[in-house]
Amino acid sequence: MSFEYDPTQIGFQQNPLPIFKTLRDEHPVYYNARLRFWALTRWEDVWNAASDFETFASHPDHYGDTEREPTELMPRWMMDFGIFYLDPPRHDRMRNLLARTFTPRRVEALSPTVRGLAQELLARCVDEGRCELMHDFAAPLATQVIGALLGVPEADRWQFRLWAEKIEQRAPDVGVERAELEQREAVDAIRAYLADLVAEQRVRPGEGLLSALLRAEVDGEGLRDDEVVGMGYQLMVAGNDTTASLIANGAVRLAEHPDQQRRLAQVPSGIPNAVEEMARYDAPTVQSPPRITTRPVKLHGREIPAGAPVVLSWMAANHDERQFPEAERFDVRRPIKRHLGFGHGLHFCVGASLARLEARVAFEELLRFAPGYVLEGEPQRWASTWLRVLGAVPIVFDAKERS
Secondary structure, three states, X not given: OOOOOOOOOOOHHHOOHHHHHHHHHHOOEEEEOOOOEEEEOOHHHHHHHHHOOOOEXXXXXXXXXXXXXXXXXXXXXXOOOOHHHOOOOHHHHHHHHHHHHOOHHHHHXXXXXXXXXXXXXXXXXXXXXXXXXXXXXHHHHHHHHHHHHHOOOHHHHXXXXXXXXHHHOEOOOOOHHHHHHHHHHHHHHHHHHHHHHHHHHHHOOOOOHHHHHHXXXXXXXXXXXXXXXXXXXXXHHHHHHHHHHHHHHHHXXXXXXXXXXXXXXXXXXXXXXXXXXHHHHOOOEOOOOOEEEOOOEEEOOEEEOOOOEEEEOHHHHHOOOOOOOOOXXXXXXXXXXXXXXXXXXXXXXXOHHHHHHHHHHHHHHHHHHOOOOEEOOOOEEOEOOOEOOEEEOEEEOOOOOOO
């Protein structure tokens, strides 16, 4: 049988590592004619491509055939919003404004809020001695934190989580056409909500990031309302799904490696490095949105034409033995100088510091409340073209070790 890499298939996320190894070893420059995309999976190739925005651009106008959808993996209607799909100089202007408001100080100031929320969520599970970790802990933690940061009223924040799930993931019993319809509806709903919120905060500013973006200027020029909506959209969606997935995937890996779980419970100072290994091993964003070649690219004996969509697989590159010895071994003590769990280059995750803070605090508190937790059944992994998503992670607290 001929080999096909198709990340849209329901079963792809169950165990993508053998697929990624085949790609790296046998098809380092892969083309799927049916879905119309190219893929790079080796560390060096992915790292270099992500660093070269002039050759691997982001804006959909670079596609050679503008009359067709760019690729089945990312239809054009999903590429018209936010800085993920912008190139310099407009990208730089918007990101600089975001960097001025999304500061390390602003993120670190959230630490007490994150810890208090984590403790509150876990305390609800103590009497039961069990919880469904994704929706009882990881997801509400991420949703409340990003919602508070942006200035979304507390009563409305969980609705963003529900919308984000429709956009980024597909349950096994949902067909492709139905999933796309739900995606479009969710995107439209988020845009409409944020447009109303931004308009309101233009008149009555609050303390959240949206209001800070409305006030920010670079060289005397601020952002338009629609630009603030676009940035809020991407931060809200990414802050929901990727952070929750990082925590849930990491919790599963620790349960599968109880010796490492015990070590971190006993020596919490190892948790920050463990979070980096979690992000490397199960990259929250499995692969980047497609980049578009602005010129022909020759690599490994093949030529990618100009105007072609190219997927850069963060997760495949993070498991490249050429970069990481024993790459498929999960090890919280692995010394990590760099990885692609939060992307790289022009579109490196602007919220990486917040995701790291949330994950660190989440595991400090989880391992304090339930140092010996175990999985209660098989975690449910949802289908997603881009994310390493868990739909359910049932765990049981170890009553003997619970503090």
